[in-house]
Amino acid sequence: xxxxxxxxxxxxxxxxxxxxxxxxxxxxFNSNLVFFYTPTQIEAKEAPVGRTFRVGxxxxxxxxxxxxVTVRFVVTDTVKSVPVSYEGVLPxxxxxxxxxxxxxxxxxxxxxxxxxxxxxxxxxYMPPEAADALQRADKMRAKMQGTLSPAPTxxxxxxx
Amino acid sequence: MIPELGQVLLLLALAVAxxxxxxxxxxxQRGRADWMALARPSAYLQCLLVLAAFACLxxxxxxxxxxxxxxxxxxxxxxxxxxxxxxxxxGHEGSLLLWVLMLxxxxxxxxxxxxxxxxxxxxxxxAVLGLVAAGFLLFMLVTSNxxxxxxxxxxxxxxxxxxxxxxxxxxxxxxxxMGYVGxxxxxxxxxxxxxxxxxxxxxxxxxxxxxxxxxxxxxFGIGLGSWWAYNELGWGGWWFWDPVxxxxxxxxxxxxxxxxxxxxxxxxxxxxxxxxLLAIMAFSLSLLGTFLVRSGVLxxxxxxxxxxxxxxxxLIFLVLVIGASLLLFSWRAxxxxxxxxxxxxxxxxxxxxNNMLLAVACGAVLLGTLYPLFLDxxxxxxxxxxxxxxxxxxxxxxxxxxxLMGIGPxxxxxxxxxxxxxxRLRWAxxxxxxxxxxxxxxxxxxxxxxxxxxxxxxxxIASMGVDLLERLRPRGGMSGGVVGRxxxxxxxxxxxxIAHLGVALFAFGVAMVKTYExxxxxxxxxxxxxxxAGYRFRMVSVSDVQGPNYVxxxxxxxxxxxxxxxxxxxxxxxIYKVQSNxxxxxxxxxxxxxxxxxxxxxRLDNGDWIVRVQHKPFINWIxxxxxxxxxxxxxxxxxxxYRSRQTRSAELPAGMAGEGTR
Numbered sequence: 156x157x158x159x160x161x162x163x164x165x166x167x168x169x170x171x172x173x174x175x176x177x178x179x180x181x182x183x184f185n186s187n188l189v190f191f192y193t194p195t196q197i198e199a200k201e202a203p204v205g206r207t208f209r210v211g212x213x214x215x216x217x218x219x220x221x222x223x224v225t226v227r228f229v230v231t232d233t234v235k236s237v238p239v240s241y242e243g244v245l246p247x248x249x250x251x252x253x254x255x256x257x258x259x260x261x262x263x264x265x266x267x268x269x270x271x272x273x274x275x276x277x278x279x280y281m282p283p284e285a286a287d288a289l290q291r292a293d294k295m296r297a298k299m300q301g302t303l304s305p306a307p308t309x310x311x312x313x314x315x
Numbered sequence: 316m317i318p319e320l321g322q323v324l325l326l327l328a329l330a331v332a333x334x335x336x337x338x339x340x341x342x343x344q345r346g347r348a349d350w351m352a353l354a355r356p357s358a359y360l361q362c363l364l365v366l367a368a369f370a371c372l373x374x375x376x377x378x379x380x381x382x383x384x385x386x387x388x389x390x391x392x393x394x395x396x397x398x399x400x401x402x403x404x405x406g407h408e409g410s411l412l413l414w415v416l417m418l419x420x421x422x423x424x425x426x427x428x429x430x431x432x433x434x435x436x437x438x439x440x441x442a443v444l445g446l447v448a449a450g451f452l453l454f455m456l457v458t459s460n461x462x463x464x465x466x467x468x469x470x471x472x473x474x475x476x477x478x479x480x481x482x483x484x485x486x487x488x489x490x491x492x493m494g495y496v497g498x499x500x501x502x503x504x505x506x507x508x509x510x511x512x513x514x515x516x517x518x519x520x521x522x523x524x525x526x527x528x529x530x531x532x533x534x535f536g537i538g539l540g541s542w543w544a545y546n547e548l549g550w551g552g553w554w555f556w557d558p559v560x561x562x563x564x565x566x567x568x569x570x571x572x573x574x575x576x577x578x579x580x581x582x583x584x585x586x587x588x589x590x591x592l593l594a595i596m597a598f599s600l601s602l603l604g605t606f607l608v609r610s611g612v613l614x615x616x617x618x619x620x621x622x623x624x625x626x627x628x629x630l631i632f633l634v635l636v637i638g639a640s641l642l643l644f645s646w647r648a649x650x651x652x653x654x655x656x657x658x659x660x661x662x663x664x665x666x667x668x669n670n671m672l673l674a675v676a677c678g679a680v681l682l683g684t685l686y687p688l689f690l691d692x693x694x695x696x697x698x699x700x701x702x703x704x705x706x707x708x709x710x711x712x713x714x715x716x717x718x719l720m721g722i723g724p725x726x727x728x729x730x731x732x733x734x735x736x737x738x739r740l741r742w743a744x745x746x747x748x749x750x751x752x753x754x755x756x757x758x759x760x761x762x763x764x765x766x767x768x769x770x771x772x773x774x775x776i777a778s779m780g781v782d783l784l785e786r787l788r789p790r791g792g793m794s795g796g797v798v799g800r801x802x803x804x805x806x807x808x809x810x811x812x813i814a815h816l817g818v819a820l821f822a823f824g825v826a827m828v829k830t831y832e833x834x835x836x837x838x839x840x841x842x843x844x845x846x847x848a849g850y851r852f853r854m855v856s857v858s859d860v861q862g863p864n865y866v867x868x869x870x871x872x873x874x875x876x877x878x879x880x881x882x883x884x885x886x887x888x889x890i891y892k893v894q895s896n897x898x899x900x901x902x903x904x905x906x907x908x909x910x911x912x913x914x915x916x917x918r919l920d921n922g923d924w925i926v927r928v929q930h931k932p933f934i935n936w937i938x939x940x941x942x943x944x945x946x947x948x949x950x951x952x953x954x955x956x957y958r959s960r961q962t963r964s965a966e967l968p969a970g971m972a973g974e975g976t977r
Contacts, residue, residue, distance in 0.1 A: 161659055168659075169671055176675040179711050184682060187704035191697040209699060221919055223838050243836040244916035244927045247549075247897045258701075284697055 189258060193288035195295065197261065198235040204261050207270070210237060211256040211284030212292075219251055230255060230267075232292035241269040248274040254285030318383050318462040321371030325462075328364035328415075329452040331357050335445030339438035343510075351438035358426045358441050361448065362419035369416050372461050373403050382468030385409060385461045391474035391893050393864035401485040402475045407625075408461035410488060414605070415451045417489070417496040418444065425500055425525070432521060439507035440500075447499055450632050458625045474864070474893035483543030491536030491563055495601040497529025498566055501573065502598035505591045506640060509647040514591060519581035522594070524957040526577060530570045531948040537563050538941030549899030549914040551834065551929045553937055556705040561684045562604035565677050569597040572673035575666050583728060585654035585663055589670070592648075595640045600677070602633050607684070658730035665723035672716045679708045710764070717771040717822060720815055721747075721778035725785075739785070743777035750777075758831050758932070768826035775819040779812050806954040814947025821940025827933035834929045836916065839870075848930035850911060851875045857924065865889040867900070870924065874904060874911055886926075888915040910934050 191209045192202040202208060210230055218229035224243060228251075229236045239257050249255060249272065259269035273282055335357035342350025372385070376399045381387040389406045390399055404413040422444045429437045455461070478484075504522045508514050540560070545553045554560065573593040579586045606629040657663035683700040691697055725739060751770035755761040787800050833848040844853035855871040867889040874882045884902035891898060901914040909932045916925030 158656060164659055165664065165667075169667065172668060173671055173675060176672070176712065177678075180675065180679045180682065180708050183704050183707040183711070184679075184686075184700065187700065187707065189699045189701055191699070209697075224836050224925060244914070244925055247899055258699075283691075287697055 191284050191287070193291055194230055194232045194235040194237045195288075195292060197237050197265075197267075202261055204263060207258065207260055209256055209258045209284055210239070210267060210288075211254070211282060211286075212236070212288040213285065214249070214251050214253060214255050216251045230257060232288040234292040234296060237265070237267050239267045239269050241272050245272055246274040250274070254282050254289075256282040256284045317371050317374055318380070318464065321368045321375075322460065322462040324364050324368040324371065325452060325456060325460075328361050328368065329449060329456065331361040331364060332445050332449035332452055335361060336442050336449050337446075338442075339445075340442035343435045343438045343442070348434070351434055354438045354441035354445075355426045357445065358419075358422045361445070362416075362423045365412075365416050365419050369403070369412055372409060372412060373400060375462075376400065376403055379472070380468075381470070381472050382465055383461075384463045384465040387465050387469040387472045389472065389475050391472040391864065393892065394472075394475055394480075395863055397482075397485060398475055398480050401479065404488045405475050405479050405484075408455070408459045410492075411451065411455045411459055412461055413488065414492055414496060415448060415455065417492045418448050418451065418499060420493075421497055421500050421529075422448070425503075436507055436511060439510055440503040443503035443506045444499060447503075447636070450636070454625075454628050454632065458628050471893075474891065477865070477889070477891040477894065477896050477898045478547065480891075481543060481547045483539060483547065487536060487539045487543055490532055490539055494529055494531075494533025494536045495563070495566060495604065497525070497532055498570060498594075498597040498601050500525040500529060501594040502640075505594035506643065509591060509643050512647060512650065514587045514651050516581050516584055519577050519587075519590065520957065523574070523577050523581060524952040524954075526570065526573055526594075526597075527948050527952045530567070530574055531945045531952070533563070533567050533570060534941055534945050534948065537567060538938050538945075541941075542938050545934075546901060546903060549901045549927075551901070551912045551914070551927070551931065553828075553934065556683070556700075556702050558684045558688075559608050561680050562607045565680050565684075566597050566600040566604060568673050568677040568680070569593055569600055572670045572677075573597055575673075576670050579663055579666050580654075583655045583657070583663060585657065586667070586670075587651045587654055588648045591644060591651075593670075595637075595644060599633070599637045599640070602629075602636060606630060606633055607688075655729070657728070660726070660731050660733060660736075662723060662726040662728045662731070665719055665726050669716065669719055669723065672712050672719075676709065676712045676716075679712070680705070683708075713822075714767070714771065717775060717818070720818065721771075721774040724811065724815070725778060725782050739781060740778055743774065743781050746777045747771075747774035758827070760830070762830050765826050765830040768822060772819040772823040772826065775815055775822075779815060783812070805956070807951045807956065810947045810949070810951025810954070812947070813950060814944045817940045817942070817944030817947055819940070820936050820943055824933045824936030824940060828931050828937070831932045832930060832934075834927065836925060836927050838919070838923050839926045840923045845928060847928045849876060850881070850930065852911075852913070852928055854924075854926070860887065862889065864893065865891045865898070868915070868918065870913075870915060870926070872902070872913055872926075882911065884911070884913050886913045886915050888918075905935060907935060907939075908932065 189207055189209055191211065194210060194212050196202055197210060202210075212230045212232040215229040215231045215236055218227075220227045225240060226242075226245060227238065227240045230239050231237075239259075241257065241259075253274065256273040257267060257269035258271040258273070259267055261267050335354060338350045339354035342348070342353070372383075374380075375383045375386050376390055377396070379386070379390070379392050381390075385406060385408045389402045389409070394402065402409070404410045422441060425444065426437070426441060429440070432440075501522055504518065504525065508518045537560075540563070541553045544555065545551065573590065576586045576590045576593055580590045606626070683704055687698050687700055721743065722736065722740065725736065747770045750773040751766045752761070754769050755766045786804060787797050789800075835845065835847050837845045839845065839854045841854055841856050844851055846852070851874070853873045853875070855873055857868055857870045860867045860869040867887040869885050869887045872884045872886065873880060874884060882904040884904055886902035887900035889898045889900055890896070899914050899916075901912060903913075904911040909930060912927075912929040912931055914927045916927060918924055
């Protein structure tokens with residue numbers, strides 16, 4: 156091979172490696188994106204059945220039931236709610252009435268089986284997805300009632 | 316008074332940083348030796364000022380000065396002294412001060428150990444570092460002053476986030492920052508070389524030990540952070556692909572690529588343009604990491620209070636630094652030249668592929684970290700990219716990289732031939748596959764992906780063995796026994812071997828723990844027991860314990876195997892008094908072969924506990940691998956080649972040699 160050809164082969168080789176790697180990366184990216192839905196969206200059947208996604212909102216007070224290692228609770232955005240079940244140890248800051256994000260799959264019966272439960276990190280902080288769900292619910296309620304009065308939910312916990 | 320003193324010291328430091336950033340640079344352009352001579356003294360002075368300011372803030376913490384807003388937000392009168400000192404960098408403002416202090420320490424080190432470098436070059440390097448410091452000092456003073464007063468003073472502080480009250484947390488941020496900030500030195504070297512237009516092997520030789528040093532700290536910081544998360548967060552995982560972790564991992568990937576491409580630039584004069592670009596990218600990613608972590612765009616333990624001004628300031632700073640560097644790069648780089656030619660099958664090519672793979676890995680992390688933020692900022696919905704994506708991508712990219720790690724070091728520069736390489740390496744391949752199958756069989760289950768990963772780990776070690784044997788074999792013209800020949804091995808090379816061995820240990824640990832770990836969440840009562848991975852865990856009792864600033868429920872759990880008591884573990888569930896946060900304090904029985912990991916979940920109404928019991932084979936090899944990698948780095952930096960003055964001045968380009976000797 157002449158040097159010119161060698162260089163061309165090298166450039167081609169590098170380009171094909173990078174191209175192949177990029178294609179694989181993007182493919183993995185596409186098939187592993189986890190979308191987020193609010194309980195209202197789930198109620199409206201916007202969320203996919205049989206694919207992993209996240210749901211966020213508040214843990215409905217009084218809804219937490221323990222049966223050994225399994226725990227059941229209800230996630231609400233104050234307008235709609237979705238029943239969730241989870242097996243295992245909950246995060247330290249999981250509390251009734253506080254923000255929560257659950258990742259898992261929705262069953263055909265409308266029951267959300269969580270593989271992972273995320274709560275806030277400290278006193279002042281709410282998971283952004285949970286805050287988002289509450290804000291959207293607020294907006295919707297305001298629209299439905301035709302008023303602009305702010306709802307009494309602690310959506311300000313989202314900041315800071 | 317002391318906080319005000321700290322404030323004044325920071326203002327003075329800013330003034331000195333500006334002098335250090337402007338005058339030597341201008342002096343280097345105009346050939347004014349007196350202006351250039353300002354670089355070193357101002358670097359020392361700036362460091363002293365920032366150090367004093369840091370001492371002021373520390374003293375405010377030690378003396379419980381709750382009239383300082385930052386102290387009131389991050390400390391409490393009950394907080395033990397070591398954590399009060401760690402709290403200095405426990406929040407946004409203080410961590411920035413630490414950032415600047417680290418930058419100053421690096422700058423002073425450069426000023427101190429650069430006596431053999433040409434004056435013009437040193438002046439430019441220190442000036443670039445001065446400008447970076449000025450940017451950060453300005454950022455601190457404008458948006459995040461750690462000395463802001465709180466009037467009237469708080470009666471008591473809000474306490475340090477309980478998650479940060481851990482010995483690992485005392486050491487982790489300083490180490491990580493040393494690494495982050497350390498890449499500013501390679502960056503300054505690259506910019507100085509671009510301005511001066513002398514990107515040669517000498518430049519690469521000067522840059523190498525500094526880059527490796529930064530990389531060592533970053534490796535240590537990341538490893539320590541991972542170890543801390545494993546022990547403190549109570550979930551038993553060691554890496555979460557959290558955006559904040561990714562923020563530190565991206566500079567590491569690019570920094571690793573930089574170390575390898577610097578080797579080519581030094582030895583063969585090739586890859587110059589790419590090396591400079593990598594140096595710029597490594598530092599830019601450090602800044603991006605700071606931006607991600609400190610601007611509040613991320614929500615995480617590490618992301619402190621949100622203030623849009625802060626995000627905007629760092630973003631502008633980021634754009635300025637990256638923009639100016641790339642502008643300079645595009646102006647200067649075309650004149651650099653391509654360096655030596657090399658064959659298709661050569662060490663150069665293998666290092667080129669190594670760099671491509673590391674760059675793609677970094678790009679993949681960048682995509683997974685930034686894309687969700689981007690979508691969110693555009694109001695296009697919230698998505699998350701979790702471990703499955705990163706795990707898939709990293710398996711795909713790391714496999715060829717590890718494969719290459721076994722071949723590359725044995726390849727010859729310039730040109731090699733396939734048949735010879737295959738002959739030299741065939742037994743290593745057979746050995747690696749055999750050992751991997753044997754290990755999988757011994758572990759009880761053969762999973763193809765895991766056996767593959769184990770084979771790659773063994774492959775690296777086996778091919779290294781081949782390399783070592785070949786180099787120790789007696790050759791014509793060389794006297795002395797094996798020991799003598801071993802002494803003659805360059806430290807940089809031995810360092811490389813050890814670092815690669817670290818990667819192999821790391822890969823081994825990851826493969827073993829991922830495949831063979833056992834995790835069970837069980838309900839436990841006093842005197843009940845459960846069995847996990849052949850170990851029997853018996854909960855003896857749960858009692859209340861008082862800590863300095865928390866109360867805890869402490870379980871006493873006996874671990875036995877075949878009726879023999881192995882360990883007594885005391886996991887805790889703590890409630891910190893001030894922030895009334897529950898915290899899980901896991902208990903771990905650790906040895907080289909496995910960890911037994913117990914963490915308390917929650918107490919049920921009838922007094923039972925949900926307990927997570929985990930068996931993690933070979934998990935410590937992950938961090939052991941990191942330590943070994945660092946050891947390799949340390950050995951490589953200590954290579955005499957980087958320090959001997961004679962070789963340096965002999966190789967200086969004509970015209971600079973005179974300035975080089977001082």
